[in-house]
Amino acid sequence: MTVxxxxxxxxxxxxHVGGARSALQNWIFAKQHHGVFxxxxxxxxxxxxxxxxxxxxxxALDWLGISRGSYEGPLFQSAYAGEQAKAIRGLLDDGRAYYCTCTRDDVVERTGNKHAGYDGFCRDRGLTSGAIRFRTADEGTTTVVDVIRGEPTFENRLIEDFVIARGDGSAVFLLANVVDDITMGITHVIRAEEHLPNTPKQQMLWEALGQKPPVWAHVPVVVNxxxxxLSKRRDKVALEAYRDEGYLAAAMKNYLMLLGWAPSGDREIVPWDVIEREFRLEDVxxxxxxxxxxxLRAFNGEYIRALPLEEFIDACEPWLTTIPGYDRDVFARVAxxxxxxxxxxxEIVxxxxxxxxxxxxxxxxxxxxxxxxxxxxxxVIEAFERLxxxxxxxxxxxxxAVGETHELKLGKAQAPVRVAVTGRSIGLPLFESLEVLGRERTLARLTALAA
Structure with a gap:
C-alpha cells in the first residue's frame, strides 16, 4: 500500500504557523515511507x-521547502462536489441518513434546554427535503485508534445525528472531508488536535461508505x-509575517518541528536531514x-550566525536594497x-x-x-583631521587619547561620536564602522553635531 x-x-x-507545522509533519511522513503528499x-x-x-x-509551502511540482496538487475541494453528492445519495438510500427541517429554536423549544443536542425528531418522518443528517447508532461505542493519543473511545448515544448536507444539497465539512479523502486514497490523516472531536463522526462516515478509516494522528494544539x-485575532500566527521580518526558513522549520516532538540527545538546533530521519509520529x-x-528568535540568530558569509550577504539583500545608495561591496566589509x-x-537595515x-x-x-x-x-575632529x-x-x-585629556573613559568619549556618525547609541563596532565610512564623511557628521 502506498502511503x-x-x-x-x-x-x-x-x-497559520500551526498549519505550517502540520504540513511539515505530513511532508516528512510521506518522504519516510516513499509515499505521496x-x-x-x-x-x-x-x-x-x-x-x-x-x-x-x-x-508559504515553497518557502518551507515543500516546492511546487514535488507534491500532488493543488487539488480543490470544490471539484469533488459530484463525488460528495453521490455519497449523500448513497447514505440516504441505505437509510444511514435522512432529511430534517428542524431549526435550532425547534430543538430548544421541544427539549427546554438551549444546550441540548439534536433530539432525532425527524429520524422517521419520511421527509423528502431539508438538511440531511447522518443516523448515528443509539448504543455501543466508537473507538478512534490514534498513533499519538492511543485509543480514545466515544459513546455513540452521546453523538447526535449530525448534519452532513445543507438544505441545498451541498456537503458540509464533515462529509466533504471524508469523501475527498476517500476519493484521493488518503491512508493517513495527520492533523491538529482540534479536529479530534469530529473524528468519531468522520470514522462513522468512512465505515458507512464502506471504507476502512485511515490511520489517525492528532498532533498537539499550539498555545501562547x-x-x-494560538489565535489570529490575538497572537502573531501568520507564517508570512515571520518570513517578512527576516526569519530563515531553516530556523522556522527546525523550531516548528520541536512543537510536540524532540530529536535524540540533548539538542534542539538540528540539521533538517536529521529531523527527516528521526521524526516519528508515535514519539509526538x-x-x-x-x-x-x-x-524562535534565538533559534533564528543561531541560524544566521551559521550562514557562510556570502549566503548571509545574499540573504540580507532584500532588505538592504531598500536603502538609498546601498553598495554590496561596502556592506561586505562589515558583513x-x-x-x-x-x-x-x-534588523540589518x-x-x-x-x-x-x-x-x-x-x-x-x-x-x-x-x-x-x-x-x-x-x-576629536581636530585629532582625526591630523591622522x-x-x-x-x-x-x-x-x-x-582625546578622552583622557578630557577625563573621559572610552565609553563616555565614544558615545557622542557614535550617535553623530551612525544616528544611534548602539550598533556595529564603532571604529571599524568609521574606517569603512571614511575620513570625509566621518568628519562631516562630527562637524554637523559639534556646531
Missing part, C-alpha cells in the same frame, strides 16, 4: 475564499504563553505545545561584524544604513544622553 497523506488548508487568510485546497467557503490566499499557501490556543507528545517567539549582532534579517545615506537620522533620545559629553567633539592613517586601531587609540 498517501494530505494537507488541506482553507484559502481564507494568512498561513497531497495538497488539497478546501475552497468551499466561497464567501471568504480569495485567490490570493491560495497563492499565499503555495508561496498563557497556554491559550500529545500535550499542548508552547509557541515561544523569544525562543561579518553585522552577522553576529542580528537575530532577524530585517538599522545596523548599517548609516554607511549609505547622506546623513543619518539622529535618534533624539540617544543624542540627549550622549550630548552630555559632546564638548569632546571639536577635539595620516585611517584604520580602526588608529581611530580607537586616537579617541582614547
Amino acid at each position: 498517501r497523506v494530505r494537507f488541506a488548508p482553507s484559502p481564507t487568510g494568512m498561513f 497531497v495538497l488539497r485546497i478546501e475552497d468551499t467557503d466561497t464567501a471568504r475564499n480569495r485567490p490570493e490566499w491560495t497563492e499565499g499557501i503555495l508561496s 504563553e498563557k497556554r491559550q490556543k 507528545n500529545p500535550s499542548p505545545a508552547f509557541f515561544d517567539e523569544k525562543k 561579518e561584524l553585522a552577522q553576529t549582532r542580528i537575530a532577524l534579517l530585517s 538599522s545596523n548599517v544604513d548609516f554607511l549609505f545615506v547622506d546623513r543619518p537620522t539622529i535618534d533624539e533620545a540617544a543624542w540627549a544622553k550622549a550630548s552630555k559629553d559632546a564638548h569632546i567633539l571639536p577635539a 595620516s592613517t585611517w584604520d580602526a586601531t588608529t581611530l580607537k587609540d586616537t579617541l582614547v
Whole structure:
C-alpha cells in the first residue's frame, strides 16, 4: 500500500504557523515511507475564499521547502462536489441518513434546554427535503485508534445525528472531508488536535461508505504563553509575517518541528536531514505545545550566525536594497561584524544604513544622553583631521587619547561620536564602522553635531 497523506488548508487568510507545522509533519511522513503528499485546497467557503490566499499557501509551502511540482496538487475541494453528492445519495438510500427541517429554536423549544443536542425528531418522518443528517447508532461505542493519543473511545448515544448536507444539497465539512479523502486514497490523516472531536463522526462516515478509516494522528494544539490556543485575532500566527521580518526558513522549520516532538540527545538546533530521519509520529507528545517567539528568535540568530558569509550577504539583500545608495561591496566589509549582532534579517537595515545615506537620522533620545559629553567633539575632529592613517586601531587609540585629556573613559568619549556618525547609541563596532565610512564623511557628521 502506498502511503498517501494530505494537507488541506482553507484559502481564507494568512498561513497559520500551526498549519505550517502540520504540513511539515505530513511532508516528512510521506518522504519516510516513499509515499505521496497531497495538497488539497478546501475552497468551499466561497464567501471568504480569495485567490490570493491560495497563492499565499503555495508561496508559504515553497518557502518551507515543500516546492511546487514535488507534491500532488493543488487539488480543490470544490471539484469533488459530484463525488460528495453521490455519497449523500448513497447514505440516504441505505437509510444511514435522512432529511430534517428542524431549526435550532425547534430543538430548544421541544427539549427546554438551549444546550441540548439534536433530539432525532425527524429520524422517521419520511421527509423528502431539508438538511440531511447522518443516523448515528443509539448504543455501543466508537473507538478512534490514534498513533499519538492511543485509543480514545466515544459513546455513540452521546453523538447526535449530525448534519452532513445543507438544505441545498451541498456537503458540509464533515462529509466533504471524508469523501475527498476517500476519493484521493488518503491512508493517513495527520492533523491538529482540534479536529479530534469530529473524528468519531468522520470514522462513522468512512465505515458507512464502506471504507476502512485511515490511520489517525492528532498532533498537539499550539498555545501562547498563557497556554491559550494560538489565535489570529490575538497572537502573531501568520507564517508570512515571520518570513517578512527576516526569519530563515531553516530556523522556522527546525523550531516548528520541536512543537510536540524532540530529536535524540540533548539538542534542539538540528540539521533538517536529521529531523527527516528521526521524526516519528508515535514519539509526538500529545500535550499542548508552547509557541515561544523569544525562543524562535534565538533559534533564528543561531541560524544566521551559521550562514557562510556570502549566503548571509545574499540573504540580507532584500532588505538592504531598500536603502538609498546601498553598495554590496561596502556592506561586505562589515558583513561579518553585522552577522553576529542580528537575530532577524530585517534588523540589518538599522545596523548599517548609516554607511549609505547622506546623513543619518539622529535618534533624539540617544543624542540627549550622549550630548552630555559632546564638548569632546571639536577635539576629536581636530585629532582625526591630523591622522595620516585611517584604520580602526588608529581611530580607537586616537579617541582614547582625546578622552583622557578630557577625563573621559572610552565609553563616555565614544558615545557622542557614535550617535553623530551612525544616528544611534548602539550598533556595529564603532571604529571599524568609521574606517569603512571614511575620513570625509566621518568628519562631516562630527562637524554637523559639534556646531
